[in-house]
Every structure is written in C-alpha cells, then in structure tokens.
Amino acid sequence: MAENRLSSPRPGARASEYPGVAKPVDPDSASTSTAPAAKPSGLGFAALGVPDTLVRLLDRAGITEPFPIQSATLPDSLAGRDVLGRGRTGSGKTLAFGLPVLTRLANARRDRKPGRPRALILAPTRELAIQIDATIAPLAKSLGLRTTTIFGGVGQNPQIDALRNGVDVVVACPGRLEDLITQGHCKLDRIEIAVLDEADHMADLGFLPGVKRLLDRAPDDCQHMLFSATLDNGIDVIVKRYLHNPVTHSVDSEQSPVNTMTHHVLHVATADRLPVLVDLTSAPGRSIVFTRTKYRAKTLTKQLNASGVPAVEMHGNLTQNVRVRNLAAFSEGRAVVLVATDIAARGIHVDDVTLVIHADPPIEHKAYLHRSGRTARAGNDGTVVTIVQESERREVSQLMKKAGIDPIVTAVTPGNPLLQELAPGVRHRRSPTEIAAAFAVEEPRGARPNSRSSARPKAAAGAPGARHGRTGQGGRRGSGGSSAGGQGAGTGGSARQGAGAGGGARTGAKPGASRSGAAPAGRSSRGGATQSTRSGGAPTGRGRSGGGSAGGGSGAAGGGQRAGGGGRRGTGSRTTR
Numbered sequence: 269m270a271e272n273r274l275s276s277p278r279p280g281a282r283a284s285e286y287p288g289v290a291k292p293v294d295p296d297s298a299s300t301s302t303a304p305a306a307k308p309s310g311l312g313f314a315a316l317g318v319p320d321t322l323v324r325l326l327d328r329a330g331i332t333e334p335f336p337i338q339s340a341t342l343p344d345s346l347a348g349r350d351v352l353g354r355g356r357t358g359s360g361k362t363l364a365f366g367l368p369v370l371t372r373l374a375n376a377r378r379d380r381k382p383g384r385p386r387a388l389i390l391a392p393t394r395e396l397a398i399q400i401d402a403t404i405a406p407l408a409k410s411l412g413l414r415t416t417t418i419f420g421g422v423g424q425n426p427q428i429d430a431l432r433n434g435v436d437v438v439v440a441c442p443g444r445l446e447d448l449i450t451q452g453h454c455k456l457d458r459i460e461i462a463v464l465d466e467a468d469h470m471a472d473l474g475f476l477p478g479v480k481r482l483l484d485r486a487p488d489d490c491q492h493m494l495f496s497a498t499l500d501n502g503i504d505v506i507v508k509r510y511l512h513n514p515v516t517h518s519v520d521s522e523q524s525p526v527n528t529m530t531h532h533v534l535h536v537a538t539a540d541r542l543p544v545l546v547d548l549t550s551a552p553g554r555s556i557v558f559t560r561t562k563y564r565a566k567t568l569t570k571q572l573n574a575s576g577v578p579a580v581e582m583h584g585n586l587t588q589n590v591r592v593r594n595l596a597a598f599s600e601g602r603a604v605v606l607v608a609t610d611i612a613a614r615g616i617h618v619d620d621v622t623l624v625i626h627a628d629p630p631i632e633h634k635a636y637l638h639r640s641g642r643t644a645r646a647g648n649d650g651t652v653v654t655i656v657q658e659s660e661r662r663e664v665s666q667l668m669k670k671a672g673i674d675p676i677v678t679a680v681t682p683g684n685p686l687l688q689e690l691a692p693g694v695r696h697r698r699s700p701t702e703i704a705a706a707f708a709v710e711e712p713r714g715a716r717p718n719s720r721s722s723a724r725p726k727a728a729a730g731a732p733g734a735r736h737g738r739t740g741q742g743g744r745r746g747s748g749g750s751s752a753g754g755q756g757a758g759t760g761g762s763a764r765q766g767a768g769a770g771g772g773a774r775t776g777a778k779p780g781a782s783r784s785g786a787a788p789a790g791r792s793s794r795g796g797a798t799q800s801t802r803s804g805g806a807p808t809g810r811g812r813s814g815g816g817s818a819g820g821g822s823g824a825a826g827g828g829q830r831a832g833g834g835g836r837r838g839t840g841s842r843t844t845r
Contacts, residue, residue, distance in 0.1 A: 274336060316342040317368050319374070325410050335360040338367075340517035345493060346371060350511040353495040355519040363496045365463045366404040367391070372461060372491070373436055374411040380434040381445060383454050387437040387461045388486065390479060392469040394419040394441060394588060395595070399617055400465065408437060418454075420444040421588035428453045437615055442470075449485065462510075467496035467503050476502050483510050498634075532690060533648035533651045533664060533676040543682040546575045548653065549605045551691035553622040554598070557607045558639045560628040568627060569607045576697030577826040579605035580708050602706040610635055618642070623691055626654040629663065633670035651690055771826045 313334055314323045326332070334342065337355045345351045345368035353364060369387050378386060391397040401417045407414045417431040418440040424447070431438075431454050439455075439639045448454045462483060464470065467631070470479055483492075483506075495722045496503050507514065536544050549572060557572075562583040572579035581592035582605040597603040599618050606618075610630070624643045630636050636654075643650030656664050668675055677781070678686055698706070818832045 289741070292513070297331050309725055313338075313342075313367075315344045317371075318342065318369055319411075321410050322367060322370065322407055325407060331363075334363075335346065337361060337517065337519045338364045338418070340519065341365075341493075341515075342368060344515045344517075345491075348372065348491050350491060350514040351493045351495070352507060352511060352514040352516045352665075353518075354497065354499070354516070354773070355495070362400055362403045362464065365465070365493050365495065366400070366407065368493075369437060369461050369463065370404060370408050370411055370413060373413055375425070375789075376460065378458075378460075379423075380436060381458065382434050383431045383688045384457070384458045385431075385435050385438040386458055389437065389439045389463040389465060390442060390445075390470070390482065391439060391465050392441070392473055392475060393611065394421060395591070395611075396442055397439045398592075404439075412667065413437065413624070415439060418445050420447075424448065442475050442482060442788065445482060446478055449482075454487040456482065457487065459490050461491045461493070462486050464492075464494045464496075464506070467494050467506060468498045468500070471500075471502050476506065479506065480509070491735075529643065529650050529652055530674050531640075531654075532676045532686075533654045533656055533666075533677045534686075535661065535677065535679040536655050536657065537681070540680075540682055541627070541657070541699050542571055543657055544680060544687065544782065545625065545657065546572065546577060547682060547687045547695065548623065548625060549577050549579070550575075550697055551623075552693035552696070553604070553691070554601075554620055555605050555623040555625060555691075556618075556621055556642050557625045557627050557640075559609055560630070562609055564628060565607045565609050572605055572607065573703055574700065576703070577605055578603045578698055579607055580707075582606055582611060584609065584611055597707060610639065622650060624650065625654045626652070629654050629656060629660055629667060631667075633667050636667060636671050651802065653690060681791040681831070767785040778781060 279681065291310075311327060312323075314320065316334060316339065318326075337353055339359050341351050341353050341364045343439050351365075353361060355361060369389070373386055376386075380386075387829040389397075389400060389587065391400055397417050397419050401415055405415045414434065415437040416427065416435045416439070418431075418438055420441065420443055424444065426445070427448065431448070445454065449456070463485075464479065467479075470476055492514075494503075494507060494511060494514075499507065534544065545557065545568075549557065557568065559568060562585050564626070565581050565583045566585075568582040569579045580597050581595055582591060586594070594603070594606070595618075598606045607627075619644045624640050626636070630639060640650075640652045643652065654664060678684075680686055
C-alpha cells in the first residue's frame with residue numbers, strides 16, 4: 269500500500285486502497301440497491317474543502333482525484349456532521365474519514381494533553397490499525413499533529429510512552445485501549461471526533477460490547493463517523509445510539525461483486541489439490557491463498573515452499589512481529605504467495621494481487637466476498653479461483669448463489685490448459701537455496717521463531733584456550749551487584765563458568781550470559797577452550813567481578829559478591845582438567 273502511505277509518488281497514480289467503487293445512491297434505498305462501478309469524481313480535494321497543505325501532500329503522492337465515497341462524505345464530515353458511510357473494504361474510506369479528522373483537529377488548535385487524545389479511530393484488527401496510521405501519519409505531521417497506534421500482541425510500554433508524551437489521534441483496537449484506560453494511562457474525555465471503521469467486522473469478531481464502552485467514555489456531543497459494509501449484527505444499534513441525525517452515503521457495497529473480477533470454480537480430485545495449487549501460484553504475480561484453519565495455513569505454506577513457491581503464512585497464532593515480517597516479505601515480493609485464514613480478508617491492502625485462491629471454500633458468502641476483495645483493486649482486473657472437492661460441490665454452489673456470483677465451473681487435472689489461462693506466464697520454481705536466501709533477513713527484535721528448530725545466528729568461535737587454568741588467589745570482598753553465578757573471563761573469550769585464554773562460547777556471548785555453547789563447570793565448550801576451570805572457588809560466590817580463574821588464567825580468582833551487597837571472601841578456585 270505504498271501510495272496510501274504517501275511514500276511512493278507516481279505521476280497520475282491514485283491511492284492503492286481504491287478499487288472500482290460506485291456512485292452514491294439514495295440512502296433510503298442503500299440497503300437494496302448498488303450503483304455500478306464508477307471512475308473517480310472530477311471534483312478535486314480542494315473543491316471539497318480539504319486544506320491546501322493536505323492537497324499538496326496528496327498531489328505529491330499522485331493522489332489527485334477523490335473517489336465516490338470521499339466525494340460523497342467529505343463535505344458533510346468536514347462540516348462536523350455525523351456520517352454513516354457504507355462501502356466495500358478498500359473503497360477509499362481511510363482518507364474519507366482521515367482527511368476530515370485531521371482538518372478539524374488542525375482548525376480547532378487545542379493544546380495537546382498527556383494521555384488525553386482528541387480523536388479516536390477504532391479498527392477491528394492490528395493490521396488495519398497499522399495501515400490506517402501509515403496513511404494518515406504523514407498528513408498529520410504536515411499539520412503539526414501526532415498519531416499513534418494501540419493494539420495487543422506487542423508490549424504496551426511504547427504505547428504508554430506515546431500517550432504520556434501527548435497525541436492528537438489514537439488509532440486503536442478496542443481490547444488494548446480498554447486495558448490502558450483501566451490502568452489509568454488514557455482518558456477519552458477530550459475526544460472531538462470518534463470513528464468506527466469496518467464496524468461489521470467488529471461485530472463479527474464480537475467487539476461491539478467493548479466498542480460501546482469506549483464510545484460511552486467519549487463526550488456525547490463529539491462528531492461520530494461510522495463506516496460499514498452492512499448494518500446487520502448489531503451495527504444498527506450503534507448507529508441509533510451514538511450517531512445524531514447522521515448523513516448516510518452508500519457506494520459499492522461489500523456484498524456486491526466487483527465487475528472487474530472473474531470467478532472460477534475448479535472441481536479437483538483430492539490428490540490433485542496441491543499440484544493444481546502449485547501450478548497456479550508458480551506463475552508470475554502475487555497470489556493470496558485462503559484456508560479455513562490456522563493449521564491448514566501453516567501446513568500449506570510448508571508444502572508450497574517445499575514445492576519451490578516462496579510462501580508466507582498469516583493467521584492468529586503468529587506474534588505481531590512475525591505477522592509484520594511475513595507481510596513485508598509478501599509486499600516486497602520476496603514471497604509470491606500469502607497463505608492466510610480470514611484474518612487477512614480485511615485490513616491487509618497489498619498492491620497488484622492478481623489471483624485469489626480459496627484453497628478451502630469459506631462457510632459464509634460474506635467471507636467469500638471479503639476474501640475475494642483482495643484482488644481487482646484500484647479498478648484493476650483480478651481472478652478468483654475456488655478449488656472444490658466432490659464432497660464440497662453442493663455447499664459451494666449454494667455459497668455462490670448467496671454471494672450473487674455466477675462462476676465458470678470446470679473440472680481440471682494438473683496440466684489442464686485452463687490453469688495457464690487463469691494464471692498466465694512461465695512457471696518458476698525456486699530451489700531451496702533461493703527460497704532460504706529470499707527469507708534470510710534479520711529477525712525482528714522481540715520476534716519469536718516459528719519453531720524450536722529455528723536456527724540462531726552463530727558467532728565465530730574463539731581461538732583455543734590454554735589447557736589448564738591456574739589456581740585462583742583469594743578474591744577480595746565484592747562491592748555489590750548481582751548475577752546468576754560467579755564467572756571468570758579469559759583474555760578474548762568467555763563462558764558461563766569460565767573459558768580458556770582466547771577461547772569462548774560458540775555463540776560469542778557476553779561473560780556469564782551465554783545459554784548455548786557456554787562451558788559448564790569442568791566441561792569444555794566446542795569451538796572454545798579445550799578445558800575450563802570451575803569458577804569462583806567458593807560456591808556461594810556471586811557477581812561479575814568476583815568470579816573465579818579463567819581457563820587461561822587471566823581472571824581474578826575467588827568468590828564474589830552477593831546480590832545487592834558485599835559477598836563473602838572467596839576461598840580460591842581449583843583446576844579441573
């Protein structure tokens with residue numbers, strides 16, 4: 269979503285979040301009618317009331333013409349009216365509410381106060397919150413405003429610090445924001461504008477009770493904007509309770525298929541599912557493959573990589589850092605396939621996804637449309653393929669009818685010419701070495717490996733140490749401090765219990781800190797000292813400066829200090845062969 273982040277100017281380009289959308293329709297008929305897809309409005313952002321500072325910044329990013337939902341909602345939202353916007357995911361809603369939020373805050377010119385933001389944007393997923401902030405943060409900065417994101421799955425201290433330093437706009441998921449409010453780090457009593465994005469997805473995830481509690485904390489007279497594809501599942505209650513005389517604008521509904529999509533159902537034997545999938549995904553371009561379960565997503569990712577197709581997974585069992593890393597690999601082209609559960613059907617906007625494959629057909633027709641909406645964005649063409657086994661045919665047929673889709677149904681086997689038509693181009697399978705190189709990036713700080721077998725980078729081993737260490741002399745009284753155990757250090761090397769001169773733990777850890785490769789008492793560390801000595805002499809010795817003799821004999825011998833105070837005098841160490 270490079271253009272949405274205002275970081276990749278391209279003459280004539282438009283924000284990549286905008287797919288083909290529809291002209292506004294009469295609010296009274298919005299629930300039953302959908303206008304055909306429309307091109308961007310000819311009325312510019314400036315004519316709609318957007319400040320020149322923002323217009324210039326949008327123009328530099330190549331975003332020059334508003335799309336229908338923006339043209340329809342901006343005059344009302346900029347005037348401070350409550351707005352109900354209905355449109356499909358990716359129809360340009362982020363700027364539809366982001367521009368008026370920033371404009372109204374800048375015009376009000378109220379002081380920034382710690383822990384008391386002025387605008388609240390609620391999103392159902394972490395990914396969507398991140399991408400909303402990526403879109404509005406450069407615009408906010410140009411107006412002297414600050415934004416921050418708040419969501420779970422990551423440490424809360426940076427979020428607390430941001431609130432303490434003062435922010436104007438908080439983009440948040442409900443759960444973590446409630447936690448921080450309960451802890452006293454945030455208050456919503458100064459909120460001037462509250463936005464609820466993808467409210468229907470909030471309802472699907474069971475977040476509406478939390479949303480109500482948060483909105484109850486905001487002033488009743490603040491401006492409210494709500495964007496949703498539908499008004500079912502309790503969304504109508506939110507509208508009636510919090511929006512005051514809202515102006516309703518509807519564009520291309522999430523429930524309406526995009527005209528630029530082609531839909532295919534492939535009847536495939538169970539044994540042929542993976543070969544057909546590999547054939548389609550090894551063609552040029554990006555593909556998103558959807559599964560029903562996390563386990564299936566993980567398994568299918570491994571199978572695709574083993575088949576020479578670089579793939580990454582996206583599901584709820586991954587830490588936030590791993591999600592970010594995998595999405596970056598897909599966005600940057602190092603992975604050509606994203607295998608995802610329905611978590612990625614919303615809030616993840618990646619340019620130029622030409623093919624969406626339902627490896628497992630969804631249960632609900634709305635999920636089918638949400639998933640399929642990852643392609644055919646910004647008015648581009650896209651292909652949607654559903655792989656169906658014999659036992660699933662009746663279920664998928666009913667699914668398509670509910671979704672309003674009339675797919676092309678074909679029975680295929682591996683090598684069928686139709687596969688080349690659906691995913692044109694020369695198939696390219698990578699070697700295991702190529703795939704490993706594509707993903708050989710530095711582990712994000714704080715990320716956990718996907719499995720216990722994940723390799724850790726190894727430092728070069730130190731030179732071999734002396735075979736024997738000399739006996740330690742009596743250590744002097746420690747001066748305070750604490751450590752897990754006494755240690756000595758040889759010249760140039762270290763290990764938890766002492767290492768030879770020049771030697772060291774295989775992983776090159778700090779003195780006394782190595783978990784792997786460090787030589788336990790009386791044992792050698794491969795790649796380090798041939799023999800080590802017991803350290804500290806006195807078993808009660810603790811601390812960094814009171815360690816025993818090193819394998820090479822350069823460390824201060826004797827006992828150490830106990831945690832927080834002086835230690836007992838060491839009694840010397842003995843040599844271990």
